[in-house]
Amino acid sequence: MARWNAAARYTSALVLTLALSSCGAAPGPTEADAPGTAQADAPGTVQAEVSPHPESTAAAAAPETDWTALDSAVRDYAATLPVEFSAAVYDELTGESWTFEPRTEYFEASLVKVPMLLTLFREVTDQGRELTTDEEYLATQMIRYSDNEAARWMYSHIGGAPALAATYDLIGVSRTIPGERWGVTATNAEDQLKIMRTVAEGADWLREGLRLYLLGLMESVDPSQAWGASAGAAADGAEVALKNGWLPDDALLWNVHTDGVINAGNARYDIAVLSSGHKTFPDGIVVVEKVARLVYDFEKSGAADAAGGNAAFGPRP
Template sequence: MRRADGRARRYTVTLLGLALLLALLIGVAAWQLGGPVAVKAGPAPLAAPSDAANVGLGMSPTASASPTASASPTPRQVDRRKLAKAIEKAVKGNARVSVSVSDLTDGTSYTYGASRRFVTASIVKVDILAALLLQAQQQGRVLTASEKSLATRMIENSDNAAANALWYAIGTEAGLTKANRRLGLQETTATSVSWGLTSTSARDQVRLLNALVSGDGPLSGRSRRYVLSLMSRVDTTQDWGVSAGAAAGDAVALKNGWLPRSADGGLWVINSIGRIKGDHEYSIAVLSDRNPSMDSGVALVETVTETVLNELS
């Protein structure tokens, strides 16, 4: 019995020795392959809470979180009845007026006299230039030196001869109509009689102005900047109208139109369209006709501009 017990002990010691040797060999191999083998795995670390969970718990998101998109600005409420009464108070005699404004900063908009149509006089020159630029874009070219010279005179100086030349260059009323469809104008009608007798609405003129600042329209960024640069450098004698609504330091780009109409017994059409950029960015068009004089029409347009923008400010 003692001999058997001794053999059993020897077998046990031998087996233990072999086990230890095997464990040692495995450990050495593992070390060579990339590091020591852990004797016992510990508990897995807790996952960090997600940013969504942090927000739900009232905690700040982690620095690595993507910023949350800010909510779109909410258009302001406009007291339309009060504003309409103020505009009507500014109208003298038989004059008619319409105004449309779009605040591109927060989406607020207002239109008075939406159904009224007016002849454009010289404000259509912005539309003519937009049509010319669209055609050049389609042809894959930039404006020629001659076209640029005509465009500068047409917008900055309101030169009628330059407007005539570019009116024929775009294909007269057919070319303007085609361009206006692309620009999203819905209430503007060109005529073969004269570019200055194109009929339009204040609302459509704001659509045109918005096409000059929006990347969603057909005009390229280069074309839009070009038109606005000319409108921001109009002759100082023509810097009236919607510019009356600008605060000190605001950037203004505008084009005015004025025309005594024989069809109205010599009464005046006075129009002003433009962009005002300060704390807010506005596209605004004020159209009027049947004014007894140019001065009274300018005063009406400026009063209406100030009235509307003061309400929206």
């Protein structure tokens, strides 16, 4: 069992008291109204620090990473495709980030299930209590199996859009605006990377045990949903915590996304890859996995060397 996986802390028998119908590996919600697609920053943007955590200052002293090889590879790949994708990466060893079309908008789909749980955990932390059996069950169903019915129950339980918006404010998410229906909100890779950084680094409003519990769930998703951010990394034995999202738009073209936190020893990074315009769901998986693999190959071969093997935020639990 990988060292992140703190789910065992909550492994008491889970008694189901809410009547739920599991959606298993079915896609996210289909009652979607297509959000507009907005183009913003030029591709290949490098940022020294995008953290919503001002206490993280060690990154400023880390050597700069040359992202040219990754930027070139991703641009070349994008030029071959009739679809759109965006990517954002935060290197935990250098404290730097790289983005490609970071603000192009996509359906959030099931990616929202992670910040839903962050919202629950924020409330639980504030209340000074433990998760209930029902909350544990819903959390497991939402992350490991991407169960939409569990997410519907959870969205109501946490207080819906206002509660989720409060969490986004704390994280620094600015362009993902929660609505009455979860999953059909427009989001972008820049916001999704901020969410993954919160999962990886923690926050003062999030109890550490709950953060580790979420990482454990993301590390143990159902094998049928372990694609995406894991490309390349999982085969090399890296620790991979991920959540994917997928949803067709009104034209029946697919949005397919992957978010993740990767620990491959000398390659430690957070990643978001979002895409749209795919004719089929499997086509979307191919694209996001290709981008994720390009990122992993770059991180494994060179990005960490710039930091001399020193983590910007200290060792991960």
